[in-house]
Amino acid sequence: MNAFRTLQAELQKTNTRLIAVSKTRSIPEILGLYEQGQRAFGENKVQEMLEKHGELPQDIEWHLIGHLQRNKVKYIAPFIHLIHSVDSLKLLFEIDKEAAKNNRTIKVLLQMHIAKEETKFGFDEKELIEAMEFYTAEGSSLQHVQICGLMGMATNTTEDRVVADEFQKLKNTFHFIRNTYLLNRKDFTEVSMGMSNDYKIAIASGSTMVRIGSLLFAPSDKTTD
Numbered sequence: 242m243n244a245f246r247t248l249q250a251e252l253q254k255t256n257t258r259l260i261a262v263s264k265t266r267s268i269p270e271i272l273g274l275y276e277q278g279q280r281a282f283g284e285n286k287v288q289e290m291l292e293k294h295g296e297l298p299q300d301i302e303w304h305l306i307g308h309l310q311r312n313k314v315k316y317i318a319p320f321i322h323l324i325h326s327v328d329s330l331k332l333l334f335e336i337d338k339e340a341a342k343n344n345r346t347i348k349v350l351l352q353m354h355i356a357k358e359e360t361k362f363g364f365d366e367k368e369l370i371e372a373m374e375f376y377t378a379e380g381s382s383l384q385h386v387q388i389c390g391l392m393g394m395a396t397n398t399t400e401d402r403v404v405a406d407e408f409q410k411l412k413n414t415f416h417f418i419r420n421t422y423l424l425n426r427k428d429f430t431e432v433s434m435g436m437s438n439d440y441k442i443a444i445a446s447g448s449t450m451v452r453i454g455s456l457l458f459a460p461s462d463k464t465t466d
């Protein structure tokens with residue numbers, strides 16, 4: 242069995258969906274997964290996503306998973322399926338504006354900073370609460386974004402307990418936000434967490450979307466396929 246089939250079989254027993262992270266991968270590599278049925282692909286750079294979106298089948302769901310600059314939102318606004326990496330209120334307002342211009346509602350996740358590394362982007366809890374208060378306020382101007390959940394990246398470490406604690410914290414924050422701000426809505430459902438090295442821990446912690454690249458696209462050994 243190839244890595245994709247193995248992963249699919251593993252995910253079938255869970256409530257977790259696979260986002261195939263196709264950054265740096267070629268069109269034929271992506272088509273290889275598409276032909277096996279994969280439709281959700283994640284990219285971390287706008288330019289690369291635009292090129293691939295132009296060349297690949299139109300029924301692909303494109304997920305932006307990397308840091309997004311406000312001046313680039315306009316390029317993806319016409320077609321993006323889900324932006325996982327909303328890390329500031331200013332960015333959220335920009336997405337709302339571009340979504341309105343395109344007569345769309347754009348689905349987003351708010352990225353939380355859960356790792357020890359300073360380099361990773363994301364909201365802290367205070368900023369998250371501020372964003373939720375804007376979003377849920379009476380007469381909120383955020384009418385063209387739909388906040389569907391949270392995203393996070395764990396510390397890059399071999400210590401599973403550290404990673405598990407961080408994912409658990411994200412899941413707890415998700416429940417807190419849902420119970421505090423969104424109890425009467427049915428569309429706050431996603432926790433995007435887990436990559437090639439830590440997806441098993443993420444699934445055990447209640448991930449609904451794993452973002453997996455290297456494991457999926459690793460060259461298969463000659464005994465498989």
Ligand SMILES: *Cc1c(COP(=O)(O)O)cnc(C)c1O
Pocket residue numbers: 262264285306307394435436437438452453454455456
């Ligand atoms: C690259 C990337 C992934 C996938 O990482 P792998 O280790 O290749 O599975 C997931 N999420 C984000 C935000 C990424 O940039």
